[in-house]
Every structure is written in C-alpha cells, then in structure tokens.
Amino acid sequence: MIFFGSSFHSKPAHSDQSNLQASLQVIIERLCQRHKLTFVLALCLCLGTPAHGALSKPLFDTWSPQPAVTAVSTTSDKEPNNDKSIKAQNHSVFAPISTDTDTQLIGGSTDSSTKSPEGKQVVKVVNINSLPPATILKPELTEPSLYALLDAEFAADRGDSRRAVTIYKQQSFKEDATAVFERALSLSLRSENVSSSLQFARTWQDQNPDHVPAWFYVAHLALKAHDYALASETLSRILRYDPRTDLSEILIGIYPNTDSDQRELLAALQPIDSEQNASLSVLKAGLLYQFNEPEIALVHINRALIRQPDYVPFITLKADILRKIEPAETVVNYVSQARLRNPSSKSLYLYEIRYLLDLKQSTEAWQLLLDAHNRFEDDAEITLLAALVSLDVEEYRSADHLLNILAKSPTYLDQAYYYLGISAERQQNFEQAKYYLNGVMQKDLVLAARKKVVAFELLDNNIEAAIATLEKLRQQFEVFAPETYVLQADILWQQDETAEALRLLTRANRKYPDSEIILFARAQLLDDRNDYVIKRTLLNHLQALDSRNLSYQLSYAQLLLANNRDSEQGLELAQTIVQIRYDDPRYDNELHLQALNVLASNALANDQYTQVINYLQIPYDVLPTLRSGVLLLRAYQGLGENGKVNALLADLQQRFSFGQHNVNDHVQLY
Template identity: 80%
Template sequence: MMNTDATNRNTFSNEPTQNESATTITSVANVNSLPPTIAAQPTLTEPSLYALLDAEFSADRNDRRRAVMIYKQQSFKEDATAVFERALSLSLRNESVEDSLQFAKTWQDQNPDHVPAWFYVAHLALRAHDYLLAGETLNRILRYDPRADLSEILIGIYPNTDNDKRELLAALQPLDSEQNASLSVLKAGLLYQFNEPEIAIVHINRALERQPDYVPFVTLKADILRKIEKPEMVINYVSQSRLRNPDSKSLYLYEIRYLLDLKQSEQAWQLLLEAHNRFADDAEITLLAALVSLDIEEYPSADRLLNMLAKSPAYLDQAYYYLGISAERQQRFDQAKYYLNGVMQEDLVLEARKKVVAFELINDDVDAAIATLEKLRKEFNVFAPDTYVLQADILWQQNEPEEALRLLTRAARKYPNSEMLLFARAQLLDDKADYVVKRTLLNHLQALDPSNLSYQLSYAQLLLSNERSSEQGLALATAIIQIRYDDPRYDNELHLQALNILAGNALANEDYRQVINYLQTPYDVLPTLRSGTLLLRAYQGLGDNDKVDALLADLQQRFSFGQHNVNDRIQLY
C-alpha cells in the first residue's frame, strides 16, 4: 500500500507547517493587483496559481473563511491533490469537524481512487461520531490492504461516552481485523471496557501475534487477564514479558503497581530495587522505591534513596518532604522539622508546615508554631487564609476563643472572597448567643456552594442546637449519614460528625437507646473523644453502670479523659 503516514499526520495536525506561511510567495510582484475573488479568474482545468496566492494572503491576514472557500473551490479541479490536503488542513482549523467531513467525503466521492482520502474520511467520520460512515470507509481500506496502518486514523478519536463507545464497537464488529493489529486492539479495548474480557482476549491475542513485544499491547492484555485469571497468572505473564523487554520501564512499573494493588508490598519493593539498579538515573523509579520503603518501614533504604533524589533540583522538595516523613516516623522530630522547613514546592509546602506546627505544639511551643504560620503567610500569600484558620485553631485550643474570632474577622476583611475564612469564623460563633450572625453566614456560604456538605452539616447543628425537633436540621444531618461509602460525596469524617450531631440531639431528648444505635459501632471501629463522651452519657442515662465503668476506663486510657488535657478539646473545624 502507498505510504500515507506523512500526509495523514500533516493534515490531521492543527499545527502550521513551514510551507503554510504566505512568506513563501512574497517574491510574486505587485500582490495588490491580484484579483480579489476567484470568480474573476478564467475557468481553468487545473488549480489557479493566482487564486491560491489570494487564498494564502487571505489566510495570512486572518481572513480564514475566504482562504478556506478558495482552497475548497480549487481542490475540485484536476490534479489538485495537494490543494485538497491544504484545503482540508485549513478546514480542520477553522470549521467544525462535521463541515470538514462533508468536504472530505464530497472530494473523495469525486476522486474514488485516491487512497489517502479514504483515511481522511475514516478519521473525520470517527471524530464526528458518524460510525456508520467510519465503518464503511474502514472496511474499504481493509479490503484494499488488510494490514494497513490505521494508527493515524485512530489517534484522538476514542469516544468519551458509553453510548458513543457502543456505537463505535457496533461499527467495528463486522470488520475483519484478524490481520490488522491496530483495529484488533481498538476492539479489545472497547470490549474490555464493556466487561467482555473473554472476547477481548481473542482480539488482543491477534494483535500480539503481529507485534508480540509491543508494550501497550502487553499491558492491555494484562488488564484483560486481571478480569478472568488469578493474580499469579497475570504476574507471571507480565514478568515473562518484562524479561523479554528488559529495558522497558513501563513493564517494570506495571508489575510493581499490580503487586502494590495486591498488597504484596515486600515483593514490589524488591522489584523496585531491581528496577532502580537498572534505571539508576530515573527519578520516578527512585521516588517510588523510596515511598514503598517508607510504607514497609525500611527507613535506611528510604533515606538512602531520598538523599540520592535530593541531588536533582527538580525533585529536591519531594525528597525533603519525604525525608521529613521518614524522620517523623523514626521519632527524630528535630530532623523532621529541618527537612519539612526546607520544602518550598507549592503543592507540598502547606502540608509540610502543618507538620512543623504540630511538632511545635507537641513541645508546647505555641509561639514557634504561630511564627511558622506567619512566615508561611509571608512566603506564600496563596496560603494566607489557611494559615489564619490554623492560627485561630491554635488560639482556640489555648482557650482564647475571643482572640481567635478577632483574628478570623480581621483576616476575612483582608480576604473577603475566602469561603474558608468565613466558614472558620462561623464555626467559632456560639450556636445560641450568636444565632442570627451564624445563620446569616452559613446561609451565605450555602448560597455560594449549595452542594457543600460541611456547610449543610454546620447549619443542621445550628438549627438543632436551637430547636431540638427542627425537621430541616434532622433532614440535613440524616441525608449525610445516608450517603453510601462508594458515593463520590462520601466523607468519613463528615459522616461521623453527622452521627455525633444526631446522637447529641437524641441525648438532649433523652432517647438514650438511639444514641447508642448511632454511635456504638462507629466508636468500636474508629474511637473519638466526642463519640465516646456521648456514649458515656447515654449509658449513664440508662443506668448501665458496667458499660459506664468500661467506657470511662477506655476514654481515660485513649484520651486522658477528665485530666484537663488541652488536646481533649473537640475541634470544630
């Protein structure tokens, strides 16, 4: 078959080529004397040079509509293949895909033996979701050459919706792809997504017969095998493929990540060390090896790898961040602070400084904790609202709620569009004494973000604090605990807070059994001081002294309950 790759690539691309500039024809004398429209040109059997010059100058002057019109007209003359390709290129940049497809199809109908046009039409039909035309055109191509390279046609055409994917699969199914690797892979991928791995494996095996060691084909087969075979067979297949392709980083990473998915961290770590030795200068593998070393508590290995990574300026901040984590887990808090204070990468710096603040508070050095936040505020203004909220939290824990509220009020004036500051300020307001102001703030926040569950839950708490039987408050909190764990909106912390609010309301109504129904199981799974305190009062209300004694001992052991420990205070945000 004729080589169409370069032609397809240039036409399908939206990038201008060197030949597309009008500067290539500036040697033509007296440009202004050219006829303004193609209509003034005498009828020619071949494309008119003057018309094409006019089109190029129009394109250069951003009159692209005129340029496209002229090129399209000229492309239907004799020996106009190059003009057609230029016309299609301009059309793709300046018209809809549907318009470009209509033009390409019309031109191809007039030039039925021009094979590259079949490729253009097939590609554009797929992009325009005209799968019937795409199937017909692909079938024509495969009858002409069963092994035709369809890779250029298939670039960037994968559908986003399930309906489009089903239509594409239906169009492809009748096509004989036994000898065509790219088409076999496309079928396999669609079948895999529609959970038909037994059929998908047939198609991917056909592709692998043509290109047995092509990594994307290997990994797709591994994905399919994961649905129909035991993990041991999948690992064996990937491992054997990796041994045949020892320089394939992708296959190492695939096997490593699959082992991690299977919770086989030790095996993944050993393979990572092997990969690190083979790809010694690969920062991605070094970082992943370090992180897995941290997870399995191989701290010497983690520190060695991270110190190697720190020699690369691009990875210095990540290395310092995880060196800080490593030092923290080894109880080396001064060393952890050193590394975490050195992190300056924007997506890591806030979490790093939060940890430094926590270390300072462990040492009861409140001034140092606040100084860390103030420094962060100066260095990264984008995190100023976060630092004000954290500082207010420290003040609140130090039993200075009025000062915390004043700080947030000043910060809200400085950053009036920060929902974070408004919400933190609302949380510090008393549900009863500041009812009107707090309700106003929460209503404003809910108007800004009606789907925010934190705002809804805080509003539910406010309503129930002032009216135990508030139907709206009960409905809001109940709706949150009914969100399933597999729902994207599910948040474990919010779920527990909602349970605590409902349990607190039940306690106020002396419905002690309901309190226990809400909280006993969550407390057994993830004990918190707030849940434990509510349960304790419920068992006291029922007069169940054995439960009271057992729960009180548990609370004292876990949270130093009753010993006036400042860390016992229940944070509201």
C-alpha cells in the same frame, strides 16, 4: 499580483512564460521577507502546475444556483487588442481579492463572462466571505493556481481562515491537487467543525476514489463525528485493500466518552473482519473490556498480540482483561514474563509494581522497585516511587538514600525534602523533620509541610514558634494567608483564647472579604445558642455562595438542632449527608462521621440512648474518635449498662488519656 505589467497579455505564450518567470522573481524578492513561509508553502503545493494556467479562465465559480453579482467592464469585446482591453483583463485576473469590500472580482476571461445588450462585457464576481463554511467550490482551471494559493496563504497568515479555507477547497478539486487537498483539510480542521471537514473530505474522496490516503481521512473524521455507519463502511474498504494496514493514526483521539457512543461504535465495528488487523482488534478488545465482556475481549487482544507480541500497550491491556477473569498470581506471572522479554520497558516495570501495590504486596513491589532503580538509575520517577515504597515498608535507610539522590536535582529538591521530613518524623527525629520541612518551597507542598512544622511545635507546647511559622508562611506565600489565619485562630482556640481567635479572624476577614475559609472558621467559633443570629446569618451567606458544600450544610444542621431538638430541616440535612454512599464522589469519611455525631448528640439530648448506640457503635469500632466515644459512653450510662461503661471508659483512657471527670465537659462541647 498587481506587480505585473499592463502589456502582459499582448505577448505570445512563450514570451508570457519568460515574463512571468521574471515577474515571479520580483514577487519573491518583495514577499519573502514578510511572508517567506507562506509563499514557500503555496509554491510547494503548486509544484508541477503550469505557470500560465491561471491566465485562461476565472479563478473559480461556485456550485451555488443563485446568480452571481455582476460588474460591467468599460471595454467592448470588439476591441480585444487595444490598451484599455488589455488593462481591464489584467485587472480582473491579477488584482488581489479585496478583504475590505463585500464584492471581489473573481475572473475576467471572455469564457466565463456574458454580454449586455449594449455589447459590453459583464464579468462574474462572487463574495466568498458570504459563503457558508462548508461550501465546496467548483474549479474551472485544470490545475491549482499559484496565485490563488498565495492569496489563500496570505489570508491564513492574516487570520482570515474563512477565506483561506474557501479558496483552498476550490483549488483542491483541480487535477493533481493532492497536496492542496491535504492543506485544505488541515485548515478546515482548524477553523470548521468536524462535520464540515468530514463533508469536504468525503466529497473530495468521492471525486478521487482511487486516492487511498483520503479513505483514511474520511474514516478518521467519520469516527470523530460519530458517523459510525460511514466509518464502518470506510474501514471495511481499507481492510479489503490491505487487511494488515496500520490503523493507529485513524484511531487516535476517537474513543467516545459516553456509554451510548461506545456501544454504537462497537456495534459498527463488530461486522468488520479484524482478524488480521492489530489496531482494529485492540480497539474491539478495549470496548468489550469496557462493557465487562472480558472473555470475548481476550480473543481480540490475543489476535493483536499475534501481530505485535511485544507491544507494551497491547500487553498491559491484556493484563487488565486478565485481572477480571484470572487469579492474581496468573496476572503477575503474565506481566513478569512480558517484562523479562522487554527488560528496557519502564512501563512494564511500573505496571507490575503498581499491581503488586494494589494487591498489598508492598515488600515484593519494593524489591522490584530497587531492581528498576538499578536498571533506570537516572530516572527520577522510578527513584521517587522507590523512596515512597521504602517509606511504606518502613525501610527508612533505603528511603533516605534514594531521597538524598533526588535532592541533587533542582527539579525534585522540594519533593525530596518533604519526604525526608516525613521519614524523619516517622523515626521521631522531630528537629531533623522540622529542618527538612522548613526547607520545602514548592507551592503545592509548602502548606502541608508547614502544617507539620506547626504540629511539631505544638507538641513541644511552643505556641510562639508555631504562630511564627504561620506568620512567616504568610509573608512568603500570600496565597495561603487565609489558611494561615484559620490555623492561627485554631491554635488560639485550643489555648482557650476564643475571643482573641475571633478578633484575629475578623481582621483577616476585612483583608480577605471573599475568603470562604475565613468566614466559615468565624462561624465555627461562634456559640450555637448565644450567637445564634450572627452564626445563622454567616452560614446562610456561605450556603448562598456554595449551595453544594456539605460542610456548610452540616454546620447549619447542627446550629438548628442545638436551638430546636425537633428541627425537621436540621434532621433532614444531617440525614442526607449520612445517606451519601461511599462510592458517591461527594462522600467524605470524616464528614460522614461528623454527621453521625450531630444526629447522635440530638438523640442523646432527647434521651434516645439506643438510637445513639445505633448511630455510633460500628463507626467507633472502625475508626474511634473522642467525640464518638464520649457520646457512646453517655448513652450506655443512660441505659445503666455499667459493664459497657467501664470497658468503654478504659478504652478512652488508653486511646485519648480520657478520665471519668472529663465526661460532662466534653459532652457540653457537642
């Protein structure tokens, strides 16, 4: 704005207009290269605004009752036509608001100024940087000022969002400023909290009560701010205006996370008549479904479906509701009929397939997947799912065919190779399985793939090949180096080379001192009695690093009980893990069984044979393991129940190739 000449005010209005147009050309030429988008946006927001509108009054004043900071002009109001007067006025109107000082000139016309006792003109100024984010500025001009909006856009471009928002909010309260309001709200949502944006939108809407889009903004922000009373009031107003209006944009991203907020939202929506509004009906249905009121939810979702009978999200929500109150066959028929009406809907195919899989109807799901693959033959997600279900139902020819199709896509090559390896493994083609699994290079699959290759090499007792596989993986993916060292140490331990395994982990620990997996593996290899002090130190250190890790706690419990059969801390730690419910996120089936084995081993050491059986008989029947079986066998031997002993021994022989002479050796390990 400093590009304008100093004689600008001395010309008539029509001359002002022509000079301003010429000056704007200068601005455009100089600014477009650096701020092209910024200028165009501000210009578009001001279309229809008289170019001379900014010249008659200050840019803005505040609603704040506090007195403004003042600055004294060097020009008397009695000399309005001399050069100094014109120059001072131009400076106060057009000089850009500095961001480098705490005080900026906001306006310079005599309408907003006061006079000092000496007759000097005093111009009001305000520090907009000191205003709180939610400050609403009161305009004095009748229409938005292009100069102010340019200033705001430049501020936004420089990252000074506080200044940009403040100016835009002020300009939005002028006449014909709808576009300015929307831009102000957009900037506010980026830089202020939801409550501040809601306050601004509500204030603007109160001053522009007939602007319907503002109702939508207020409703959406009220929902996001959890002001459900205001949201209910505004939604009711919208529905009175148009009962069938699309509320989907209002409802995006507003679903509350907490149970209390969900209930409060439902209570606010209940009085609103949503019979003719699909968007609101489906929101009520979703909340009622969440609160396990499927019958009432069904009424609302049916209302939504009357308006939009083939809208897939409404169909799947109804299917979810039906699953709570109708037999599975009814739900499958409903989804199937909806799918036939919408044959191009991939979502409905996937919903029905996954529901059939939930029902353990794998064959039916597989057949439907093949139909979906034929219809969506270029859809890799469908092809992959069809291949996986083919593996599940042991249709290996189909699985291999589909996976080879996927292997032609670079994006799915690694997944295809991984599951081709699984298919070959299940068909006992281990060499082919190794070929495919060695070809997997995707980071989230490569470790699992190489573990399988190692297992195949160990089946052939090819120890060198197994270790070579792990060493190669370390070279290719250093991120998995700690895991490979632990796997290699486990191989050495299985070969009765415990000392070498410990040396390997000690070297690995020096290289990766912060690796908990290596520290824990070292602790596991140490003897509970002979290495008690070292092992206890390691486990205490691990628990200090991660006090919630149940594996560390269980290993510590085992160490304590191995050295003191009556250790209360050891018993408490193991029992705490056993008592974790299956629906608890911390529950781990394998860890649960290990804790039972620890407690059973301690009970066996105390000759509490019945307690051992109470701990392990049911878990062994459900998921037999060698350790649990050996502990049970010793308990039945202690009770003298020879029939049980013979039956269990035969079962162990069949499952684990286990003989009577192995009993003492295995029990000593535990």
